[in-house]
Amino acid sequence: MNIATQNPGEFSTEEPVKIPDGVFAETVLEVEHYTDTLFKFRLTRPQGFRFRSGEFVMIGLMIEGKPLYRAYSIASPSWDEELEFYSIKVDGGPLTSHLQKIKPGDKVLVRKKPTGTLVNDALIGGKRLYMFSTGTGIAPFASLIRDLDTYEKFDELILTHSCREVAELQYGVDLVAEIKQDEMLNELFDTSKLRHFTSVTREDYPVQGRITDLMESGRLFEELGVPAINPETDRGMICGSAAMLKDTKAILENFGLVEGANNNPAQFVIERAFAE
Numbered sequence: 001m002n003i004a005t006q007n008p009g010e011f012s013t014e015e016p017v018k019i020p021d022g023v024f025a026e027t028v029l030e031v032e033h034y035t036d037t038l039f040k041f042r043l044t045r046p047q048g049f050r051f052r053s054g055e056f057v058m059i060g061l062m063i064e065g066k067p068l069y070r071a072y073s074i075a076s077p078s079w080d081e082e083l084e085f086y087s088i089k090v091d092g093g094p095l096t097s098h099l100q101k102i103k104p105g106d107k108v109l110v111r112k113k114p115t116g117t118l119v120n121d122a123l124i125g126g127k128r129l130y131m132f133s134t135g136t137g138i139a140p141f142a143s144l145i146r147d148l149d150t151y152e153k154f155d156e157l158i159l160t161h162s163c164r165e166v167a168e169l170q171y172g173v174d175l176v177a178e179i180k181q182d183e184m185l186n187e188l189f190d191t192s193k194l195r196h197f198t199s200v201t202r203e204d205y206p207v208q209g210r211i212t213d214l215m216e217s218g219r220l221f222e223e224l225g226v227p228a229i230n231p232e233t234d235r236g237m238i239c240g241s242a243a244m245l246k247d248t249k250a251i252l253e254n255f256g257l258v259e260g261a262n263n264n265p266a267q268f269v270i271e272r273a274f275a276e
């Protein structure tokens, strides 16, 4: 199978490209570009490919005859027949400069063995789940907010998404609106439990500022009409840049929350955003 399809001729070779062992070559079904730097795509799901909502997997392309992979959170829920991903486009980025050109019908490589800590299993139950994201860090939460387990485990799901510019919020805005209108999802769980809090740092917007500053000032809780974070009731998941993870983790620890893991569930968990 020749999977070198991005620009006709750009990566094509005379010989068909051999898919490495232990890797699925999945078909692109849909691509949606949000900004010059952000896009989403959906792939066929390999038969027998199992994952827990919130996990990530290595995906890639054959580039000049060699596979190149990066870790991507799976943005679709574990029950979905298709796989969804949300990606940045980096000029000159080894993978994303190619990946951003995919079209329906093209093939993308998906490695086996998804993994990750942003999963319901790594948290003990609670009243309120905060999902703190910046940029493409919203992707694992796009999976979790479509998963029945998340709604069963928590009374309130608060997705926070902070970006530099307003246009970067669109994927999350569209997704939350779709979830709330989706008849099938509304039969499965109470989508009114889901709340979406957005802030922007480099443009005018009703709520401006970094999520960390908004937590420290208390503005986040005022806007949501909830008490400040309390280890008795609140749980957290964090996904963003390394600096955002570090700063948000420190704030949750100041509120008294303890970090958990798959083998040791506790009150919050973190995962790196998988930017190039």
Ligand code: A2P
Residues within 6 Å of the ligand: 134, 135, 162, 163, 164, 200, 201, 202, 210, 211, 212, 240, 241, 243, 244, 245, 247, 248
């Ligand atoms: P800012 O515009 O003030 O840098 P990035 O694309 O750099 O990952 O940033 C995405 C969003 O995350 C931006 O709104 C950015 O704010 C914010 N951000 C960057 N670093 C941190 C941090 N250490 N803590 C909280 N938010 C951050």
